[in-house]
Amino acid sequence: MFLTSGYHRLVNGNYATDINNPSKLLFQIILLQCFYYLTALVIFYLFASLDGLEFSVDWIFSWEIVSSENTMGLTLFVLWLFDSLLCVLFVTLVVGRSKLAWDFALTIHIINLIIVWVYTKEFPQSLLWWCLQVLSGVVLISLSTYMTRWKELRTTFFDNMLEQQELGQMPGESIEMSNIK
Numbered sequence: 001m002f003l004t005s006g007y008h009r010l011v012n013g014n015y016a017t018d019i020n021n022p023s024k025l026l027f028q029i030i031l032l033q034c035f036y037y038l039t040a041l042v043i044f045y046l047f048a049s050l051d052g053l054e055f056s057v058d059w060i061f062s063w064e065i066v067s068s069e070n071t072m073g074l075t076l077f078v079l080w081l082f083d084s085l086l087c088v089l090f091v092t093l094v095v096g097r098s099k100l101a102w103d104f105a106l107t108i109h110i111i112n113l114i115i116v117w118v119y120t121k122e123f124p125q126s127l128l129w130w131c132l133q134v135l136s137g138v139v140l141i142s143l144s145t146y147m148t149r150w151k152e153l154r155t156t157f158f159d160n161m162l163e164q165q166e167l168g169q170m171p172g173e174s175i176e177m178s179n180i181k
Helices: 002-012 022-051 071-094 098-120 127-166
Strands: none
Touching: 022 071, 022 098, 071 098, 071 127, 098 127
């Protein structure tokens, strides 16, 4: 409740006109990072419950578990990619601008690196973990950019088509003043 009312205040208030407002950007970064970890928490917990495993926070914050040496490490690799797919929706809804999708997607992964580093007290050294971060970043960047562009362009192109259809015109026809009633 607080997060949504605060976000609506930032988006619809005086901050909405300035896309580079530090308060709005910081709030969006925190919101996206929370969504990133919350969806991972839900996905990992559901997987653990369905598979009869004991869930651990290490699954989220430890780079050592992502390994090609066992099925658990490979499963976490796939679940993290699924988390990135879900995060695309959050970037589209929270950020909504294709020019900023790159920045926010990279920021999510840089903050994740810092949190993992602090949590494990060791810089990530697993090649598979780094491949996961790169692949996850590519998925998040490319799909977020595509979705936010589609969202931006949808209103530009498709709203005009709907207005023309309401007036009984085909898309591409010019509107003449004599046809408007």
